[in-house]
Amino acid sequence: MAVVAGCGADATPDLADVEERLADLEMRADAADAERDALADALATQHAADQDEIVDTSASSSTTTAAASTTTEVIFPEPAAPDASPFATVFGDLGELAIPRGAPGELAVVATTDGLDRTGSLGIIVRNNTPAPIGRVEIAVEAQLDGEVIGTGESTRFQPTVVGPGEISWGYAYFDVRTFPEGTTFDLSVTSEPLDGRSPGLKVIEVNQADSYLLGTVENQTDATVDGPMTITMACFDAEGSFVGIETTMINNYDIPPGQTGSFDTRILGVSCDRGLAAASGYYYG
Template identity: 30%
Template structure:
């Protein structure tokens, strides 16, 4: 009986040790629970706003001070009056991205009381290419501008391309002369892009009173064909008696 009891005790002890994990393999350890911090939004690109006409492409007498705009965006910084007769809404914008841009194309929606009253799109910008921090001017053409109420609010969207001299990219010419002659502004512009350009060459005039946009008009240069680097175009822009205390003017075509 003693022998049997001793054997039982040994078996029990062996079972106890086995249950306590006396195996040579290490016991599994539960990993600590790690909570990842939410990913941080990339910091907005810091672009210093440049003085108006920093590129030197434009001519004229206006030197408006325009708002800085939204960081890391191409954004509207001033909206001028709607000209229901011509169907145009003029505005200023700034390139606060880190890249030079061209082919800047805008669309806009006019809303009143939460409903869409009209939609439209731009037809060029001045200047045709903008470096980081530079301000530009443009206008939206609305087919039914006379249906837009005075209390309308405007929403803008923009698309851009890289600024280079690839064929059909927008090409800024440098205005070398712009003089008031009667009711017109006459002058010339030179192709200083380093590449051949082609027309039509648009001539866009924007009138200011101080820092405020008043009106605009568009015409075309006399020349329409290819212009080599160093070549020139001439123009005459009739203001038709509109008040234009100060003005800025840009000329642009396309790379050939």
């Protein structure tokens, strides 16, 4: 039987051929490893670049929002005319008054009389330098000498009882003495009551001086009856426009219906009061 060499399962491979094939495989493996390393390096480089881009994009898209400034400017009122209130009336030859402005933003004392009058009272004028109307003014006063308190006084009913921005109100603080030693100073603390609508104003329509008396007429210009006690307070000035005193008295009527009038009269025992400012008010009890 003839046998053909290299064609059977038991044929023996040529050694040179095997070595050549092995060398080829090893070369291919080296090339694959080199390619794998190159791809890995490229992937790492791309990943790093992507991370940098993300950081840059995040930084560029971040927005810093500064807090908006919301400072609100408070506008304080200009000083109003002495009779700006609808319930303030000038009487006599008053002329121009140089009433100080006072500190802005406060209910400020702008004038006082020079010491106490015959009744032991200190006349006071205040101005509302706030942006809103206020109710009745109240003042506590300490008389001081050489740093010591030698007397205290409380205010009576200031008029007008409603004080608009820039407007003034006048009244007095009463002490239980008639005079203080020379050098006495007065420390005043000013407050106001809230607007409650319980102290309506009366319009002073006439003030006359007859000898040592002041007398006149008030009118209820509201739509409801004004009840007593009703009072009128007058700030008195001299010919030069200086504040010299306060006169106050009761309205003679028990009540005044809408549109009706009432009368007052008072004897002047102290300084002259032939020119000044007058305001009156009463109460609502309904």
